[in-house]
Amino acid sequence: MSLADRSAAEESQTCLGHRAIVSLRNVHKSYGAFEVLKGISLDVRKGEVVCIIGPSGSGKSTLIRCINGLSAIQSGSITVDGQEVNDPKLDKLALRKKVGIVFQQYNLFPHKTALENVMMAPLKVLREPRAQVEERARALIAKVRLTGKENAYPGQLSGGQQQRVAIARSLAMRPDVMLFDEVTAALDPETVKEVLVTIKELAAEGMTCILVTHEMGFAREVANHVYFTDGGIIVEHGKPDQLFKNAKDPRTRQFLSQVL
Ligand code: ADP
Numbered sequence: 001m002s003l004a005d006r007s008a009a010e011e012s013q014t015c016l017g018h019r020a021i022v023s024l025r026n027v028h029k030s031y032g033a034f035e036v037l038k039g040i041s042l043d044v045r046k047g048e049v050v051c052i053i054g055p056s057g058s059g060k061s062t063l064i065r066c067i068n069g070l071s072a073i074q075s076g077s078i079t080v081d082g083q084e085v086n087d088p089k090l091d092k093l094a095l096r097k098k099v100g101i102v103f104q105q106y107n108l109f110p111h112k113t114a115l116e117n118v119m120m121a122p123l124k125v126l127r128e129p130r131a132q133v134e135e136r137a138r139a140l141i142a143k144v145r146l147t148g149k150e151n152a153y154p155g156q157l158s159g160g161q162q163q164r165v166a167i168a169r170s171l172a173m174r175p176d177v178m179l180f181d182e183v184t185a186a187l188d189p190e191t192v193k194e195v196l197v198t199i200k201e202l203a204a205e206g207m208t209c210i211l212v213t214h215e216m217g218f219a220r221e222v223a224n225h226v227y228f229t230d231g232g233i234i235v236e237h238g239k240p241d242q243l244f245k246n247a248k249d250p251r252t253r254q255f256l257s258q259v260l
């Protein structure tokens, strides 16, 4: 490789490293006459962990659902990997494969085992061969530290264990981006940590993660960037240290004083 070629390759790699995989520009979303998102813009680069914090009702869940195409927006733009999410011609299945989502309520199929829950989408949606799907599902269950629980039904698992099955189920679609909407909010305090450890490990492996969370310690430790939302706008954003130690906006400071 010539020197010129090499520097071109390096440059394109740098560009790739800085390219936003999820990009929102001036996103507006209303429910009827009620405007929930009032011009949200943010960028998430590949491998980044971005946390969204803010009071209840500020539009965080709506924002997450819009990124996954579960909720339509009225104006602005949301792109995932360069594709406009609200393009009516967009292949919704391709988008859902690319963007995994985990909710507060894990909604596992109660009459299916942990392993079957993880295998379901690759079998039914991707129509991949069973043996291959099972091998991968077992590996994912090991990854979320649930080896030995493959044949347990959701009702036999703790909330934290069920949530980790839900994460494995989402990972089974091989997403490029994972969205987490308050996934620890319904858990007992002692199981919150095990779920956060799983997410932390995913982040360390380079998974792009967008998390709505009330776990400020986690946000501070794991996030590359934190956004504070209130009333449908991004009030302030920055690196965790800056936001948590030196918030500029009184609304951010007020919120942090209540949750820290
Ligand atoms: P957060 O996750 O920050 O608590 P949400 O995105 O859930 O906020 O909700 C933002 C606002 O939008 C709230 O006032 C909520 O009542 C309203 N809202 C959410 N979903 C709907 C819906 N499907 N229809 C009407 N209003 C909704």
Ligand code: MG
Binding pocket: 060, 061, 062, 182
């Ligand atoms: Mg919410």
